[in-house]
Amino acid sequence: xxxxxxxxxxxxxxxxxxxxxxxxxxxxxxxxxxxxxxxxxxxxxxxxxxxxxxxxxxxxxxxxxxxxxxxxxxxxxxxxxxxxxxxxxxxxxxxxxxxxxxxxxxxxxxxxxxxxxxxxxxxxxxxxxxxxxxxxxxxxxxxxxxxxxxxxxxxxxxxxxxxxxxxxxxxxxxxxxxxxxxxxxxxxxxxxxxxxxxxxxxxxxxxxxxxxxxxxxxxxxxxxxxxxxxxxxxxxxxxxxxxxxxxxxxxxxxxxxxxxxxxxxxxxxxxxxxxxxxxxxxxxxxxxxxxxxxxxxxxxxxxxxxxxxxxxxxxxxxxxxxxxxxxxxxxxxxxxxxxxxxxxxxxxxxxxxxxxxxxxxxxx
Amino acid sequence: xxxxxxxxxxxxxxxxxxxxxxxxxxxxxxxxxxxxxxxxxxxxxxxxxxxxxxxxxxxxxxxxxxxxxxxxxxxxxxxxxxxxxxxxxxxxxxxxxxxxxxxxxxxxxxxxxxxxxxxxxxxxxxxxxxxxxxxxxxxxxxxxxxxxxxxxxxxxxxxxxxxxxxxxxxxxxxxxxxxxxxxxxxxxxxxxxxxxxxxxxxxxxxxxxxxxxxxxxxxxxxxxxxxxxxxxxxxxxxxxxxxxxxxxxxxxxxxxxxxxxxxxxxxxxxxxxxxxxxxxxxxxxxxxxxxxxxxxxxxx
Numbered sequence: 001x002x003x004x005x006x007x008x009x010x011x012x013x014x015x016x017x018x019x020x021x022x023x024x025x026x027x028x029x030x031x032x033x034x035x036x037x038x039x040x041x042x043x044x045x046x047x048x049x050x051x052x053x054x055x056x057x058x059x060x061x062x063x064x065x066x067x068x069x070x071x072x073x074x075x076x077x078x079x080x081x082x083x084x085x086x087x088x089x090x091x092x093x094x095x096x097x098x099x100x101x102x103x104x105x106x107x108x109x110x111x112x113x114x115x116x117x118x119x120x121x122x123x124x125x126x127x128x129x130x131x132x133x134x135x136x137x138x139x140x141x142x143x144x145x146x147x148x149x150x151x152x153x154x155x156x157x158x159x160x161x162x163x164x165x166x167x168x169x170x171x172x173x174x175x176x177x178x179x180x181x182x183x184x185x186x187x188x189x190x191x192x193x194x195x196x197x198x199x200x201x202x203x204x205x206x207x208x209x210x211x212x213x214x215x216x217x218x219x220x221x222x223x224x225x226x227x228x229x230x231x232x233x234x235x236x237x238x239x240x241x242x243x244x245x246x247x248x249x250x251x252x253x254x255x256x257x258x259x260x261x262x263x264x265x266x267x268x269x270x271x272x273x274x275x276x277x278x279x280x281x282x283x284x285x286x287x288x289x290x291x292x293x294x295x296x297x298x299x300x301x302x303x304x305x306x307x308x309x310x311x312x313x314x315x316x317x318x319x320x321x322x323x324x325x326x327x328x329x330x331x332x333x334x335x336x337x338x339x340x341x342x343x344x345x346x347x348x349x350x351x352x353x354x355x356x357x358x359x360x361x362x363x364x
Numbered sequence: 365x366x367x368x369x370x371x372x373x374x375x376x377x378x379x380x381x382x383x384x385x386x387x388x389x390x391x392x393x394x395x396x397x398x399x400x401x402x403x404x405x406x407x408x409x410x411x412x413x414x415x416x417x418x419x420x421x422x423x424x425x426x427x428x429x430x431x432x433x434x435x436x437x438x439x440x441x442x443x444x445x446x447x448x449x450x451x452x453x454x455x456x457x458x459x460x461x462x463x464x465x466x467x468x469x470x471x472x473x474x475x476x477x478x479x480x481x482x483x484x485x486x487x488x489x490x491x492x493x494x495x496x497x498x499x500x501x502x503x504x505x506x507x508x509x510x511x512x513x514x515x516x517x518x519x520x521x522x523x524x525x526x527x528x529x530x531x532x533x534x535x536x537x538x539x540x541x542x543x544x545x546x547x548x549x550x551x552x553x554x555x556x557x558x559x560x561x562x563x564x565x566x567x568x569x570x571x572x573x574x575x576x577x578x579x580x581x582x583x584x585x586x587x588x589x590x591x592x593x594x595x596x597x598x599x600x601x602x603x604x605x606x607x608x609x610x611x612x613x614x615x616x617x618x619x620x621x622x623x624x625x626x627x628x629x630x631x632x633x634x635x636x637x638x639x640x641x642x643x644x645x646x647x648x649x650x651x652x653x654x655x656x657x658x659x660x661x662x663x664x
Contacts, residue, residue, distance in 0.1 A: 052559075052563060053563075054559050054562065054563075074565075075564075075565035075566075079563065080563065081559075081563045084556070085554065087554065087557050087559065087560035088560075089560075089561075089574075089575060090578075090579065091578035091579070100561075100564050100566075100574075104565045104566050104570065148560075148564075
């Protein structure tokens, strides 16, 4: 086990003028489960591949423990990787797949057999050791890929969207199993996903990337409660946080003719640019009230335990037309309003986030 | 009660029977062929087999019988006599051994070199990859005849005339083979498999032998078959580089039945003997090769 350090690590692909990963600074603790999350093309897989030694590093460095591995080939990094499509050797049996790395390393046959058997037991693969990958289900293949990583007892596990090829039910099951296995083995793990639910449920910490830049790296709770900018605010949480920009007035921000109260000191810091401010509130941080910001309900989603209103914020009555904003609001299913109805929203105490309208950064 | 008990049974069996019947009908649609298809297939098979059959018939007759009208369509007992005469006229036995050596070496060389080069062009990142591949493919456009004179001068200077290496070495790797393997590996070999091997600690050569070759095996079998047939049937360069003292099968056959009137029966007897090893190769490998072609098609 070891720590992992990205020190201003940068990767620029040939024939590209923009870095795929731009000066990534990240410290991953010994035994920590860190999830890299972000939309397609944000650089999360590239970051993982840089750590694996499968991508060159154009600037900066990467350390595993105290060892600088920036220029080391993958085999000298003491890492094991689980690929998105598992990358099992099709002509080898499960046992041979799992023991291949040890065989190359010159480990004696008896020890390979013991270690493969141990991993197979942990992953419940004992009955499948003689089978080829094509004779396995998706979930079993995924476990073999995990087993191939486990038998090596590496310092770091790298996982590149290992659940994306499984169906929804199996994904939830396997998610829990992987998280439990990682806690049990205590191996430092870097896990890449585009699914924010996976990120939030599995990681000790989650690093959110966008356009090759690290936006925020924090515990799932902090990411949710105190997003560093509007991108993180919108990316983490499902449904996403409502983020709207409006003009500053006395006591708050005016939205559709009503005033949404914002603490004065945060308003003062935010309203530097043309007297506007960006506010955000999560669907569950809003309640329906007799007075507040008026919205028109477009769709009502009944989920049994909750109902989600998809509503549109109208223009203000004094001619200050806002961009039409779509909002999501969680309500009690029994008292959900009808489609087409105009309702008024009030943000609950502590549920409002304030962002700079230009830099999009959080203001506390 | 009786009515109630029996009713669900009927409803339970009815839907089970229906899909089975539908599936069977569906399967028959895919596998069965109509009478017209059968006739066409039989005709095609006959046309394919007839030249070989006619060779066997002609090899068992005399020249006079072959010149008769209508021509004979049934084999005779003279087959072994004619084969004996052919083997007296030309060193057919030595020619077969030589052809096996030549075609075997060329096949092993071509398949190995083409797989290595195809892997490099398909999966390894290096400067000038595309230019080099273009150059290799470009050589396919150069006619063989163009290289014959310089090649002959070269092997004459090396004193290889009438030696088998003169036929083997110039064709140890083919541009077609490189292109064929490159195309197959580009599609059939996922990059992640190579990356997994790298992370597992395999060197490039280890990756080649342990991961690339097993995946490439179907295409290698097809290339081996095609190369073996081409090398076995090659006539132009071997007749220049070799003599009738140390010939390959095609060179030996060229020396058969000579004289004022060509002895067709002897030529056909020699041809039949010269074709048999290729037939044996195809009978032994044919199933695997066809299987390989199918596997590649499904994967690709």
